Amino acid sequence: MSRVKIAPSILSADFTRLGDQIREAEVAGAEWIHVDVMDGRFVPNITIGPLVAAAARRAAQGVIDVHLMIEQPERYLEAFAEAGADFLTVHVEAASHLHRTVQRIRELGMKAGVTLNPATPAESLSEILPYVDLVLVMSVNPGFGGQSYIPTSTAKVARLRRMLDEGGLGHVELEVDGGVTAETVGEVVRAGATAVVAGSAVYNGRSSVAENVGRLRAAIEAAEGAR
Ligand code: DX5
Ligand code: ZN
DSSP: OOEEEEEEBBBGOOOOHHHHHHHHHTTTTOEEEEEEBSOOOSOOBBEEEOHHHHHHHHHHHSSEEEEEEEESSSGHHHHHHHTTEEEEEETTTTTTTTTHHHHHHHHHHEEEEEEEEETGGGGGGTTTGGOOSEEESSOOOTOSSSOOTTTHHHHHHHHHHHHHHHHTOTTTTEEEEEEETTTHOOOOHHOOOOOEEEEEESSSSSOOOOHHHHHHHHHHHHHTTTT
């Protein structure tokens, strides 16, 4: 299995020096940069839009991984394609014509991701899995950084790992988002994740970005050895 990607969420970064914060994460070995887009309707919070995603694109060398927590995501696919998103992920709860939306994301030259809230069953993705490049499992209720990992998420990741493997879809990325820390990342990786989002575990006042990414990497490698 290829190495698990670390995707720091800029939601917890210092926005007065966003470019530096992105570069610090990449120098420390983070492969993806995770961009959390919230509209104040699908989730209570309002965060950033295509302009800041485009700024992240200019700062980053690697992959820009955009997570749309917005109603009617189909209205903004072009805007995020122009912003330079590599992965564009939409919520199954927010997209009423999910198959069409996923096709459109790919037509626009991006990789298509689908994600689901903690209470939405893994099985709700069964029909769409053959059409996606990424599945994102929310391990907190979306809306805010710094929440605690919901323990039952691990079984859900394992279930999706099985669904992908049994469907001959081993190439699809399986990403986990919310409450991922050096303490929780081991079980996430052992359950079969291929990428992990980390916001407050990477960007916090306690240690440097380099130390925080290093700690996550060490925990991931220990878990990779065990699977
Ligand atoms: C939650 C966002 C997450 C969040 C993760 O709504 O989708 O990406 O920023 O933050 P942590 O890692 O602090 O839970
Ligand atoms: Zn996210």
